[in-house]
Amino acid sequence: MELATYHAGNQRMEIVLSATAPEHATIESFQPPTRLLAGPGPSNVDPRVLEAMRKPLISHLDPVFWERLLVMAEMIGTVYGRTDGASFCLSQSGTSGMEAGILNLVAPGDTVVAASAGFFGNRILEMLRRRGAKVVELTAPFGQHVPNDQILDALAQNPNAVMVCVVYAETSTGVAHPLQELGEAMRASGTDALLYADCVTAIGGMPIELDAWGVDYAYACSQKCIAAPPGLSPVSISSRAIERIGRDGMQVPYSLDLAEHIKYWIDRPMTYHHTTPNLSYYALDEALRLSLEEGLDVRYARHADAGAYVQAGFRERGFDLLPAASDQLAQLTAVRVPEGIDGKAIQGILLNTHNIEVGGGLGPLSPPIWRIGMMGVNANRETADRVLAAFDTVLPNGAH
């Protein structure tokens, strides 16, 4: 190989072809095992979605890609039940989707009513505190949800509140919040406050109707019931919320500025914002197509069936579920670890001996639980049977 001399600025004069051995030739390639991902996510990915990632990489500034963004935006809006405002995705995890809603819609000093009954509700509180908001914190124990009456009362007592935050499907407990009821009550109350909802574990697995329910900002992720690989956060924002981004001179970090994201996704000619991870976009695009091909109602019913089936299986074996039946999500089931059993050790055996991942309790405040996900391609009775059979091997007497 013939080499040109390379000097661009004085400090790079010394660059010549090195004859020394490469630095790290001994690093072995990574060899992850094959797992059944039956925890709270990521879930396993449909082979058709993985195949979509083999399509040729084109650039975030390629007009062919811009065109497809509008198709993706429409599909994301459909899954969210939104035609108003803007629906698109952030090139980041659900954690960024969570914080983007706060940084765009809450200014330091604003009052916000936030309900938390789990790890992710608590994370919202933490982000609000970091934003400098005055937070009216409403909490309930892990396994419950804050009653809507409490939220509405707090809102009535804080008429200057700019937003109400809830978690529609709490990933740390498997509890559903009655979001439709809250949204309808807020509309009926005439409040000007926005409604913000965590839909991370909900999207693609249970109904979401943001327009009809009056939810202004929602965020989710790609790797649960949508069953794409992790890495993207589908978000949706109402027209009236878009108008409040950056109001009163409040500063929004550039990388999370939703108005800038909308300029890239929706406005034409588009404005460059960041380099999108296009192979991940191809995967989400295909996963959304699969969801819509299946039919959202059919998909929700499939998740409902798988969840009811696995929950019945755990109850038959004597295990208690963390939430009340009326609050129980289908796609995520928190099973109480019986007294005297080391839940983490059981998780380790399931992982290392059976190659089955189930989740544990998240954070120091969680009671001892296992979290079983029936999400995406795993939302079926066959997967449930496989998980239950593994538990039977490890704990042959069930909870007894």
Next chain:
Amino acid sequence: MELATYHAGNQRMEIVLSATAPEHATIESFQPPTRLLAGPGPSNVDPRVLEAMRKPLISHLDPVFWERLLVMAEMIGTVYGRTDGASFCLSQSGTSGMEAGILNLVAPGDTVVAASAGFFGNRILEMLRRRGAKVVELTAPFGQHVPNDQILDALAQNPNAVMVCVVYAETSTGVAHPLQELGEAMRASGTDALLYADCVTAIGGMPIELDAWGVDYAYACSQKCIAAPPGLSPVSISSRAIERIGRDGMQVPYSLDLAEHIKYWIDRPMTYHHTTPNLSYYALDEALRLSLEEGLDVRYARHADAGAYVQAGFRERGFDLLPAASDQLAQLTAVRVPEGIDGKAIQGILLNTHNIEVGGGLGPLSPPIWRIGMMGVNANRETADRVLAAFDTVLPNGAH
């Protein structure tokens, strides 16, 4: 399919198997064309890296994955020339890496000296303003860089400055900043200010020695000279900068809090922060292995050769390059669009007729240019010849 009744909260009672046709069965799958990505990035990805994305997906909380993070951190540190502090990656684009350094190390009201001579330097200024910093702005025209003497003078006049920001390799102009010289001069001056450097277009394509040069914070991206798919931002932070994260009670957004990222990446037992996009991590892991197998010096020399070759080709055809030769990056070449030629139209012909992507000027402040990337797997004379041949077809008389 037998369906369980599903009611978790009142609003979901109505869910039953729908017999209606799926909503969007008519959406065709996305079919991106095969392009030679010879612009400023993303660049084409090595087949071995794409193959790594086919490995089984495991979770961000899988102990097998945590172990691998430490290997990845070591490889990222090697590419950055850093053993001090922490090197890892953000699950986001380089834009987020840019802003993370500001949000973690600059409090509102802090004084920062920032040098800009291009689109990305200007973006740093914008992020600093949004952070509420007092910005000592030093600018130079597109195609130049701010002289180090000016930066050092500004620092001497603002001894309370907490940070100096520069762009090592300006992606919008193809200009190299003499970073080593600046870092050494700052150390010699005894200043307490941190040194922050954009290494987006540099990483994997030219030498970076953060420890030796005294650079405290650097960020980059996966999709240029490292030649992984877009989506991740390798970052590196010195020990003394880590100690300043969150100093004096300053608030850092949770999703970009580098101390939280370090707890996940480096500390053991790890603390959950966000769901990492693991297929993208597999790809970056393999791309880093490839870089180190090749040998960094060999890799830099390959980029240097390809850049010098394509630059000679454009000059032979009568084109002017934007930067002075002494400031010219190898891996990214900004070619001035000759008077009377519509540069955007030429880009369109190259894209649509030749399936070759080259970049244009970025933003309204840029002079008319094309940006040619010789990055990663594309950093070779064969690719350069293909690009030059396409220009010859579209502009048979060169610049004349």
